[in-house]
Amino acid sequence: MERFHRVFIIVLDSLGIGEMEDAARFGDEGADTLGHIAQAVPRLSLPNLAKLGLWNAHPSGKEQAEKHPEGYYGVLQERSNGKDTMTGHWEMMGIYTTKPFKTFTENGFPEELIKELEERTGRTIIGNKSASGTEILEELGEEEIATGHMIVYTSADSVLQICGNEETFGLDELYRCCEIARELTMKDEWKVGRVIARPYVGKKKGEFVRTSNRHDYAVKPPGPTVLDALKKAGYDVISIGKIKDIFAGEGITKAWKSKSSVHGMEQTTEAADQEFHGLCFVNLVDFDALWGHRRDPEGYAAELERFDNKLGELLDVLQEDDLLMITADHGNDPTYKGTDHTREKVPLLVYSGSDKGAGSLGEQDTFAVIGATVAENFGVEMPEGTIGHSLLHLIR
Template identity: 65%
Template sequence: MKYKRIFTIVIDSLGIGAMEDAAMYGDEGSDTLGHIDEKMESFHIPNLRKLGLANLHPLKHVARIEEPIGLYTRLKEQSAGKDTMSGHWEMMGLRIQKPFQTFSENGFPKELIAELEKRTGRHIIGNKAASGTEILKELGERELKYNELIVYTSADSVLQICGHEEYMGLDTLYEYCRIARELTMEPKWRVGRVIARPYIGKDAHSFQRTSNRHDYALKPFGKTALNVLCEAGYDVIGIGKIRDIFDGEGIREAYTSKSSIEGMDQTIVLAQKDFCGLCFVNLVDFDAKWGHRRDPLGYGKELEAFDCKLGELLQVLKDDDLLMICADHGNDPTFKGSDHTREYVPLLLYAKHFNHTGRLRDGDSFALIGATIVDNFGLTMPKGTIGTSILKEL
C-alpha cells in the first residue's frame, strides 16, 4: 500500500476541450473550462493553478506555473455517451458499449406514460425535455390545483418526477419514482436514472427545489473497482450522488450533499478522521446549476468557491494521502442547447511526497483512475473491466 487514503473528487462536467470524436455527438468546438475562462473578467483559482490546471489547459486569466506541486494529465472517454453514469462507471472500470436511451426530442412514449398514469392514479403533464426550475414555473401550480403529476426529461438518460413536499409528500413521490424505475427496466424504455425532484413553495414565483432529491439508478452491469475494495475490507465512502450513481454497489458509507460546497466541507471533515480506503466525491452543482443552465459566470464563480475549499483540504491531507481531481464529461455553458458535451477531462494528482511533478502522458480511458486506486491497495481489477494503473508514475 503506497497510500492509506485516496480522495477522488469529481468536478461534475469540467471538460477541457472537445475529444477527437466530438463531431459524432455534435460537440465539435466545445471547451467547458476554456470558454468559462474567456467569459470571466477575472478568474481566481490559485490552488487548481498550483496543481497544474493552467499548464494542462492554457487559460486567458490564469498563468502557467513553473513549479507545480502536482501531476496532471487529460483523459478521454472510451464509453459510448457523455453522461454522468457512463463517466463514473468508466472511472471504476466499466466501459459502456451502447449509450443509455434518451427521450429529449419527443418525450416518453405514450405507452409508458399511460402505464405510469395507471399505476400512480394521476394524470401526467409535461413529458418533454425541460429545465427543472422552468418546468416548475410553467406547470407547478397546475400540478397542485388538479392533483396531476409533472414528468419530464433532459438531454441525459433520465425520467424525472416533481412532487411538492407538503401536498404530495416525499413518501408518495418516492413511491411514484420506484414505480417508474420498475417500468423503465423494460429495454425499450430503459433510462439510466429515475430522479425524484421534490419542491416547496406556494406559487410559480416561490417554488424551489429541495435537497431531498433521490436518484433510482440502474445497477452497474458488472463488478467495479468499488466492489473490489469493499470485498477486501477497505473503506469506500461516497459523498454527493456517488451512492445513487452506483445504486449502492461497492459503497460502505454514504453522505448526501445539499451543494458542492457542502460536499467539500464533508470531505474536509472526513479527511480529519481515520479511515483506510477511498473517499469518492461528486460535486454536482457545476453541472446541474451552471452547465445545463448555460451560465458560464455562475460556473466560474463556483470554481472559485471550490478552489477556496480545495485550499482547506490541502492543508489537512496527511503524508500518506493521495488526492485525485477529475471530471465525468463536459457541459460547456457557452455551447448550443443544454446537453453535456463530449470532451477530454482533467486529472490532477497531489500527494505530499511525489518524487516529481508535471505532465503525465494522456490517459486512454477514465478507468485509469479506478485501476490506479485498486493497484495502490495491492488488488486486481475485476474480470471484464478496463483501465491501466499509473501508480508507478506517482
C-alpha cells in the same frame, strides 16, 4: 506494498477541457468547457487548481501554466460510448459502456410509457417534455398542487424526473411513483440511466424551492467495479454527493448526501479529519446542474472559484500518506449550443500529501486509469471484465 492509506477522488461534474477526437459524432465540435469559461470570464482566478497543474493539463493553457506545479497533471479520454454522468463515473471504476443510455430530449417520453405510468401510479401526468427543474415548477407547480396531477419531465441527460410537493404530494408517494417509473424504464426501448425524485416546497409561483430530499434511482453497473473490489477486501468506500446513486449503492460502505458542491467539499474536508482506510469518492454536481445545463458561464466561473477556495482548506488537512485525484466525468460547455453535455477530454490532477513529486502524466485513453491506480495502491485485483491501467508507478 500500499503507498497511500487514503485516496480522495473529487469529480468536478462536467469540467471538460476540450473536444475529443470523435466529438463530431456527438455534435460537439469545438466544445471546451474550461477554456470557454476562461474566455467569457477573464477575471477567473483558481490559484489552488492552477498550482496543481490545471492549466498545464489544458491544451491551450500554456500562458497560464505553472512553471513548477505542485502536483501531477494529465488528460483523460473517455473510451465509453457516451457523455453522461453514469458512463463517465462507471468508466472511472473500470466499466466500459458500449451502448449509450437513451435520451428523450426532443419529444418527451413515448405515449405508451406515459399511459402505463399513469395506470400504475393512479396519477395523471403533466409536463412530459425536456425542461429545467426550476422552469417546470414555475409553469406547472400550481397545477400539480391544485389537481394532484404528477409532473414528469426529462433533460439532455438520460433521466426521467418526477416532481412532488412535499406537503401536498408527499415524499413517500413521490418515492413510490419513482420506484414504479424505475421498473418501467428498465425495458430496453425506454431504458434511462436514472429516475430522479425531485421534491419541492412552496405554494405558488415565485416561491417554489427544490429540497435536498432528492433521490436517484439508477441502473446498477453491469458488473463489479473497483468499488466492489475495495469493499470486498475490507476497505472503507465513502460516497459524498451522488456517487451512491450513480452506482446504485454497489460497493459503498458509507454515504453522505450533499446540499451543494460547497457543502460536498466541506464534507470531504470533514472526512479528511477523520480516520478511515480506503477511498473517499466525491461528486460535485452544481457545476453541471446549475451552470452547465443552464448555459451560464458566469455562474460556472463563480462555482469554480468557490471550489478552489474549499480546495485550499482540504489541502491544508491532507496527511502525508493521502492521495488526492481531481477529475471530471464529461463536458458541459456553458457557451455551447443547446443544453446537452459535451463530448470532451477531462483533466486529471494528482497530489500527494507528502508533496514529493510533480509533473506530466501525459494523455491517457480511458478514465479507468483512476480506478486501476486505486486498485493497485490497495493491492486489490481489478474485477473481471473491467478496463484500465494504473498510473501509480508515475507518482512519487
